[in-house]
Amino acid sequence: MITFKEAYQRVLDYPLNFGVERVPLLQSTNRILAEAITADRDFPPFDRATKDGIAIQYSALVQTRHQFVIEGEAAAGMPQQQLHNAENCLEVMTGAVVPKHTDTVIMYEHITIENGKATIHETVKKGQNIHYQGSDEKRGAIILSKGTKITPAEIGVMASVGTSNVLVKGLPKVCTIATGNELVDIDTFPELHQIRKSNGITLEAALSKLSITSTSLHVLDDKQVIQKELGKALIENDVLLLSGGVSKGKFDFIPEVMEELGVEKIFHRVAQRPGKPFWFGIHKELKTVIFSFPGNPVSTFANYHLYFLPWLHTCWGIPVTQNFAKLSVELEITPPLTRFIQVKIERKEATVWAAPVDENGSGDLTSLAKADGFICLEPKDAVYGVGELVQLIETR
Secondary structure, three states: OEOHHHHHHHHHOOOOOOOEEEEEHHHOOOOEEOOOEEOOOOEOOOOEEOOOEEEEOHHHHHHOOOEEEEEEEEOOOOOOOEOOOOOEEEEEOOOOEOOEOOOEEEEHHHEEEEOOEEEEOOOOOOOOOEEOOOOOEOOOOEEEOOOOEOOHHHHHHHHHOOOOEEEEEOOOOEEEEEEOOOEEOOOOOOOOOOEEOHHHHHHHHHHHOOOOOOEEEEEOOOHHHHHHHHHHHHHHOOEEEEEOOOOOOOOOOHHHHHHHOOOEEEEEOEOEEOOOOOEEEEEOOOOEEEEEEOOOHHHHHHHHHHHHHHHHHHHHOOOOOOEEEEEOOOEOOOOOOEEEEEEEEEEEOOEEEEEEOOOOOOOOHHHHHOOOEEEEEOOOOOOEOOOOEEEEEEOO
């Protein structure tokens, strides 16, 4: 049995390369950029009016008076208009190109218009209410870096620079595999000795947040059946995510079958709770990585976030970030196991506080719906005190 830190590092030591692909912009949500996006022109591309009102030449305001004859108007979408007489003004709308020979915009709220003339009632500052060309980004500037996760905000940015198709990191082919004779379909009412297939559904839902559409498989506790089905799955997928079959029970065949299928065991059993029986390996010839999690729901869910997600980020070449929270209560964690405790978090000003949720062990599926994530507590002699900073793994 190895420590959590050793297991974590060994998992990250076996990344895969899934390549890149170009997809339509609207299909890129939650994907990872595989190219830098640059501005194809200045942003904004022209001096832009930020208020509805009038555009004037500031020097005329200083040298003459506060009343200006209105020559015409400039609206958004119109080519640049021109002020012909420096002592006059043009009405201008938000988003319009600031007219030629004008350099200041005064909003309607600060003027009155009567008989074709605009009278200014407020103090005016030269250049006010103008968003200047290139003040956001210059043409050619990198506006989205390679490795950025694409959200609706990034979609909007790329649309503004004409990126209709975008290069993104490739997605792995993933199969979620549940083992056990006790499992039945979720639309079946189980007998007293049965449970529904919740682990596989949970993993599929988690993968969908990454835009990964996985396949699923349920294998019974029969060694020959398991070997046949896993042998096929190894060939067809980049990643296998298993739940169950890795403990020390009489029908826990996964470690033995993996060895017979040519999978190299990297480790089996980690000094952690939940998820101690976790098995990890790789089929080097097929380039398939296997995460075999314990069958308890909390164990499967925890190990997915503790190991698979950081591993996938490593595969994509993006940083694995660490978050922290302060404890709301004292906790004692005695050797030798690293503990992952489900918590509810509360944000107060700039601080994140974590408080344990009530749970009844790693089989308590309903506790997952109460928690925002896990805190990582290494074993130590002293208690973890209130306010102590600990690692936080958010799952929401």
